[in-house]
């Protein structure tokens with residue numbers, strides 16, 4: 001069986017990898033490799049048990065390809081938060097962390113995060129699986145999907161749409177609705193104290209996250225911006241203020257815009273597109289694609305191969321026409337959504 005994968009990010013290359021492992025003939029149309037040189041964070045401290053499971057699975061999958069370095073993870077939360085989703089995650093709950101300022105009504109949940117050299121892993125898989133760097137167009141004819149790349153029609157028994165934040169835009173060009181929406185997410189390259197630089201921080205009280213980058217830098221970000229608008233003019237100052245409240249001194253240097261995508265339940269989805277014979281979709285990973293992407297890609301490969309899990313991420317369970325306002329959807333991986341629901 002021949003499968004065409006459109007999109008060569010984490011989702012696309014891991015779907016291709018697991019399909020190849022199951023004996024499929026895979027053609028990858030990858031687009032540009034978009035990841036930064038810095039590692040992305042894989043945390044297992046998340047408020048939904050299903051996501052924690054996917055993160056553990058992804059960790060094992062990465063270990064086939066690379067060494068992951070560990071970093072102390074500090075999630076700052078109000079005292080009242082329910083930590084039961086962490087029952088399988090080794091963690092400590094503390095009142096003090098060297099180098100961070102905590103209020104008396106706050107706790108720090110200390111776990112281990114893993115730094116994933118995603119660019120390196122994805123690039124290696126692209127090469128191994130023969131992905132091209134072409135951009136493709138999705139086309140539909142007679143109830144079947146195919147791809148056009150470089151002026152060439154590429155047909156497959158199966159077509160997988162895995163083009164990251166462009167998924168819904170690509171689908172809409174051929175009149176298909178997928179319940180995904182793109183948004184902008186920003187990161188600020190900063191200098192912080194050497195004590196704070198050791199931590200991967202999720203500050204769910206003040207609403208920002210940060211992690212070590214190549215020395216001496218630290219990367220921090222927050223929230224969500226509307227697609228196509230760019231960061232607000234005072235973004236670096238705002239981030240500087242948030243970080244300083246927690247870390248003492250923080251000097252923001254440079255703001256970079258990234259693009260993300262979210263599904264209706266604030267998390268990823270995968271599955272078969274209803275009404276077409278051969279189209280499958282995977283996407284909506286927002287800020288945690290490197291945490292759960294490989295494991296979800298394996299589930300999509302299982303589905304294409306005739307098996308598959310009946311889980312909360314299945315596209316078939318979601319209303320296709322639902323319009324999503326990305327900045328109003330609480331991201332599943334983020335404890336901030338839990339705080340909002342309980343406030």
Ligand SMILES: Cc1cc2nc3c(=O)[nH]c(=O)nc-3n(C[C@H](O)[C@H](O)[C@H](O)COP(=O)(O)OP(=O)(O)OC[C@H]3O[C@@H](n4cnc5c(N)ncnc54)[C@H](O)[C@@H]3O)c2cc1C
Nearest residue numbers: 007009010011030031032041136164258285288289290291
């Ligand atoms: C600033 C920032 C920080 C982040 N930090 C983290 C983190 O620490 N941990 C974490 O888990 N996640 C993090 N993320 C999120 C993570 O990067 C995404 O969830 C993940 O990249 C999504 O994977 P994907 O494969 O769905 O999409 P992408 O990574 O966007 O890959 C899509 C691929 O498809 C290609 N493509 C697009 N259109 C076409 C086309 N028409 N034809 C062919 N190819 C096409 C693109 O070139 C790209 O290679 C961060 C994101 C940003 C922006």
